[in-house]
Amino acid sequence: MPTDENLFIRAGWVADGSGNAIQKDMVIEIQGEGIRGCRPVREGDCRRPDLDLGDCLLMPGLIDCHVHLFMSGKADPDMRQWQLAAPYDPMAEVLAAHLDQHLASGVAAIRDGGDYGAHALRFKQEEMPGGRWPLTVHVAGRAWRQTGRYGKLIGRSPGNGQGLAQAVAASTEAVDHIKIVNSGLNSLKIYGKQTAPQFSTEELRAAVQAAEARDKKVMVHVNGAEPVQRTIAAGCHSIEHGFFMGTDNFKRLADAPTFWVPTAVTMAGYARHAPPGSIEADVVRRNLDHQLDQVRQARELGVKVAVGTDAGTIGVHHGRAVREEIDLLLTAGFTIPEAVRCATRNGALLMGLSRTGKIAPGFRATLLALPGGPEAFPQNLSAPALFMIDGHTQFDHRA
Ligand SMILES: [Zn+2]
Structure with a gap:
């Protein structure tokens, strides 16, 4: 649920919607209904993610x-x-x-x-x-x-x-x-x-x-x-x-x-x-x-x-x-x-949805998490793990 606190998501892989190469080991930061940041995991990152999707490929909805x-x-x-x-x-x-x-x-x-x-x-x-x-x-x-x-x-x-x-x-x-x-x-x-x-x-x-x-x-x-x-x-x-x-x-x-x-x-x-x-x-x-x-x-x-x-x-x-x-x-x-x-x-x-369809700062926090990495794509689209629209979780099927 969105709060005033920022939400940190650990992503195993990110296909950000731009068409650029898939990035591995990323941190996505969400503030309210929007994306505030998307960056590689840094050495010495000590903060535990609020949502650990380290075994998932994340893409926009x-x-x-x-x-x-x-x-x-x-x-x-x-x-x-x-x-x-x-x-x-x-x-x-x-x-x-x-x-x-x-x-x-x-x-x-x-x-x-x-x-x-x-x-x-x-x-x-x-x-x-x-x-x-x-x-x-x-x-x-x-x-x-x-x-x-x-x-x-x-x-x-x-x-x-x-x-x-x-x-x-x-x-x-x-x-x-x-x-x-x-x-x-x-x-x-x-x-x-x-x-x-x-x-x-x-x-x-x-x-x-x-x-x-x-x-x-x-x-x-x-x-x-x-x-x-x-x-x-x-x-x-x-x-x-x-x-x-x-x-x-x-x-x-x-x-x-x-x-x-x-x-x-x-x-x-x-x-x-x-x-x-x-x-x-x-x-x-x-x-x-x-x-x-x-x-x-x-x-x-x-x-x-x-x-x-x-x-x-x-x-x-x-x-x-x-x-x-x-x-x-x-x-x-x-x-x-x-x-x-x-x-x-x-x-x-x-x-005509200017802030939709990309995982990048300034875009809406609408994310789909697919189990497994890119090698499981597109089969994993049939059983997505988690779906979020504007920072609100729609489903979370992780056991
Ligand atoms: Zn038609």
Whole structure:
């Protein structure tokens, strides 16, 4: 518990979220809700640590930049059908359970990508004040899509002859960011099939200006070369999914302020539930391989990658999917410190959380302790030892 007294934590290893090498034998000093210091253990340090995590790897709390709180990752078709149309009251319990899962997994911040009823927005306003869920939750409310195109389950289209930008400007909902849908879904039947963009570059650019006038960032569901090219050109803040966007777009992203949230784990989730030997099983496996090639390319070109899972889609479970996405980044060639940065500091930068996602003086005391050293990573993400948000312990599973 935070007190006026400073809290001294002994850390076996620290992956501080910056992407720099893991440091061994460190002391983290916490004052109230913030980090005051992080330095190597000194010879002659005689003070006993208040919290001895000498056998743990410490990292900032996880950040999942793409979730849908209204859906569970379970495959049960009846349950999915219900969740895709349920009214708010019974849905509130589902949202609460998903937030519990995030906290149990060491997730300190999430960014919701929208739902048809803006249930996550209402839940945030009505249930979250009071501190039962101390994680940071940013919501999009309902996404914007073109009439007749993909996106009905997560949003609505501009109405009554309104353009996209007018709709964004006119909306008075207390959302944290704007979500736009600018392509279709990935085909699970025809490998590499691309869909047309939903909006023009000009429409998107005007929407970004309208969003920025409301002090909001724009996250865009978008797959395929042409839709992604328009989305980057329009100055949107993040490319969500970005399957089959192609090398030219990675070169553009490397020079742009735009983040990429690859959500590769969605294909791993589908793969688990596709009938063995089916066309679908083959296509999702190849989609995943292709996306991992893109992740490799993004790393080599210096694209800003943030971890997002699309939790709620089939086989992608709130909380634990973050570990799986990190696993996939490692498979695609990211080093451990780089993957940690994608799941912490990069997510914080994308969400506009200036004091989050790094273990350094001046940052929030939000820490996740994983048993064992770097060689146990990322398996140890499945059973974290201790989790602290703003200096408050959320769980401590040490025996
Ligand atoms: Zn999504």
